[in-house]
Amino acid sequence: MGKDRVHIFDTTLRDGEQVPGCKLDTTQKLVIAKRLDELGVDIIEAGFPISSPGDFNSVSEIAKLVKNATVCGLTRSVKKDIEVAADAIRHAKRPRIHTGIGTSDSHINFKFKSNRDDILERAVAAVSYAKSFVEDVEFYAEDAGRTDNEYLARVCEAVIKAGATVLNIPDTTGYCLPEEYGAKMKYLKENVKGIEKAILSCHCHNDLGLATANSIAGVINGARQIECTINGIGERAGNTSLEEVVMIMRQHPDLNLDTNINSKLLNDTSQMVSEKMGMPVQPNKAIVGSNAFAHSSGIHQDGVIKNRETYEIIDPADVGVSESSIVLTARSGRAALAYRAKNVGYELTKLQLDKVYENFLRFADQKKEVVDSDIHKIIETSDVNLAS
Ligand code: KIV
Ligand code: ZN
Numbered sequence: 001m002g003k004d005r006v007h008i009f010d011t012t013l014r015d016g017e018q019v020p021g022c023k024l025d026t027t028q029k030l031v032i033a034k035r036l037d038e039l040g041v042d043i044i045e046a047g048f049p050i051s052s053p054g055d056f057n058s059v060s061e062i063a064k065l066v067k068n069a070t071v072c073g074l075t076r077s078v079k080k081d082i083e084v085a086a087d088a089i090r091h092a093k094r095p096r097i098h099t100g101i102g103t104s105d106s107h108i109n110f111k112f113k114s115n116r117d118d119i120l121e122r123a124v125a126a127v128s129y130a131k132s133f134v135e136d137v138e139f140y141a142e143d144a145g146r147t148d149n150e151y152l153a154r155v156c157e158a159v160i161k162a163g164a165t166v167l168n169i170p171d172t173t174g175y176c177l178p179e180e181y182g183a184k185m186k187y188l189k190e191n192v193k194g195i196e197k198a199i200l201s202c203h204c205h206n207d208l209g210l211a212t213a214n215s216i217a218g219v220i221n222g223a224r225q226i227e228c229t230i231n232g233i234g235e236r237a238g239n240t241s242l243e244e245v246v247m248i249m250r251q252h253p254d255l256n257l258d259t260n261i262n263s264k265l266l267n268d269t270s271q272m273v274s275e276k277m278g279m280p281v282q283p284n285k286a287i288v289g290s291n292a293f294a295h296s297s298g299i300h301q302d303g304v305i306k307n308r309e310t311y312e313i314i315d316p317a318d319v320g321v322s323e324s325s326i327v328l329t330a331r332s333g334r335a336a337l338a339y340r341a342k343n344v345g346y347e348l349t350k351l352q353l354d355k356v357y358e359n360f361l362r363f364a365d366q367k368k369e370v371v372d373s374d375i376h377k378i379i380e381t382s383d384v385n386l387a388s
Contacts, residue, residue: 100140174207298333
């Protein structure tokens with residue numbers, strides 16, 4: 001049986017780029033958009049066109065450039081926003097307007113100083129207006145994570161009637177637990193009339209480190225789109241990380257879910273975004289961190305040298321990393337030293353290795369990491385007869 005397709009909606013250039021310090025110019029955004037298209041994302045959220053003339057220009061140029069993905073522009077539930085977004089994406093092969101409004105009580109009472117009925121009317125009006133420009137209209141219920149399910153279902157039903165093709169259920173504050181977020185999706189699937197006409201979408205923030213877990217709970221419970229960013233960049237603690245959700249679905253065939261992503265481009269795309277945005281990737285970041293396939297303790301190194309799968313659940317080549325690395329530190333064992341020594345040209349006998357290892361430990365205690373040039377030094381000063 002074929003797997004169910006989960007659409008990947010990349011918002012690196014919108015939710016990701018709104019982070020202080022991550023701002024890009026149009027040329028940089030075009031390079032990233034082209035790469036996202038090659039990577040196989042289904043939707044590129046190119047920006048928030050009304051926010052500035054520069055952002056309008058970027059969205060418009062991306063709309064002209066992108067060949068395969070849908071190009072989407074964000075709006076508030078405001079007529080002018082929608083008109084400007086429609087103008088910015090008018091050259092896209094597949095244009096989408098992403099409009100919405102806050103639906104939680106705190107958004108309704110404090111941000112809008114309004115009431116539930118008024119917000120529902122504004123949501124419907126925004127979707128209907130967006131629909132007069134494009135066929136594909138996504139609606140977001142901002143702070144859906146803290147919105148009462150019954151009211152959220154009412155809003156969803158009304159915007160589907162108005163023509164929404166996708167319903168975005170953002171956990172804007174990163175508050176939900178995976179069970180809770182999954183149950184919200186299930187509730188909407190079971191209680192919204194007309195839900196079969198729309199795709200439910202996960203949009204999770206990472207304030208409690210749960211964005212990836214929540215998005216996966218969302219798709220397990222019926223959502224078929226995940227909104228995410230490269231390296232998980234985004235407001236505050238960030239958004240769901242694209243590379244993580246893609247590889248979770250790949251590595252768990254039992255979920256019966258997959259995406260269109262060419263995972264071999266993940267590592268390179270991560271580095272490209274990190275460099276362009278000046279946002280370093282933490283070394284222990286899942287999938288794309290520099291330590292994601294590095295082994296440094298003796299026990300693990302011995303296992304990986306015998307068989308990679310003892311300590312690796314992903315083949316590094318599948319995400320564009322040429323090979324796992326065996327890092328030499330004072331915690332490394334003989335097997336790792338022999339392996340790295342062989343890589344730089346020394347085939348050591350057992351006796352030679354014992355001698356070199358003693359010298360290695362003395363050296364390694366003084367350094368964070370022992371590199372190739374150190375290995376030469378260690379072997380040459382180890383009093384071993386290399387000819388024997
Ligand atoms: O986090 C959020 O709620 C958003 C919406 C604007 C989609 O980014
Ligand atoms: Zn967001």
